Amino acid sequence: MKNAETGATVEMELENENTVDEVIESAATFWSKDMGAYVLRKGKKVLRGGSNLGESGIRADDVLELIPDPEGGRL
């Protein structure tokens, strides 16, 4: 797992049944991320929150990246 904001990486033990939502929350907690929206991507593809890793085609040794999803723009 890669933290897009810092470049830090961490290895995660995951099962096919783990959902993308769970992975995002675990990684955000591990890196003490601010409350905010984040997405997980593999390569150029954003992974669907509710899908599990098996459905998303994630394999062992794949590198997933946690990136912040910006929210602002009006204030």
Added chain:
Amino acid sequence: MGEPIRAGAVDQDMFDRSRRIEWLDLDAVSNAKILMVGAGAIGNEVAKDLVLSGFKRITVVDMDHVVGSNLSRCLFFSEHDAKEKANKARVVAKGMKELADDLEVVSFASRIEDMPGSVFKDHDIVMGCLDNVAARIHVGSHAYAADRVLVDGAMDGFVGKVMVARPPDGACLQCGMNRTHSKIASLRFSCTGKDLVFHEPRVPAEITTTSVVAAVMVREALKVVSGKHENLLSNCFYYDGLRNVSEEMEVPRDPDCPVHARQP
């Protein structure tokens, strides 16, 4: 015989240089009806770029008023507007009109949620210049249901994002959301016991990222109205100004997202 040509005429035409871009359909641009939701930082930049690109029919919606902290990123706002607590949509509309006198611009000092749902169908393109997930969900779902292209921009510090949602087949904004979005959307609302209060987030922001995001948004709108669909962002443009990186990301259509799950 046609109109006589005049020496130096090319330098009198405001859009002469734009006309030299072959694929740009300036007639379509001037006839397109644009709904701009949000008239803050991104909204100011989008408004400027829309008018200077030749868009002539624009509706601006924002319920908020100008404050001093807006002035570092908002071309059309002044200290006087902040002192007077002038409505953002009204100030932006006035500023746009000063850039192009023949502009047909209408402003509404209103929340988009309080506007009639038909407002989406009444326009050709929706420009999302918002600052929170809850408003994006509203605008995204209504624009998609009305079969209107939504060009949505967002930023946080030096990170910016533009997403183009193209119904009926493309991914919508909610296809790219997950549980973290739901959490922050719910955090924006709290019950005081008497009323429901909406907390608006104050995120880091500066003008250079705002400008990049707004420019990409208006460029995509130009492609939409000019029929340059093969060159539209297929999904999402992601920009990291700190690292000088930008790239296109794929947001797959999610048949189970709240918007698509409701479709027949």
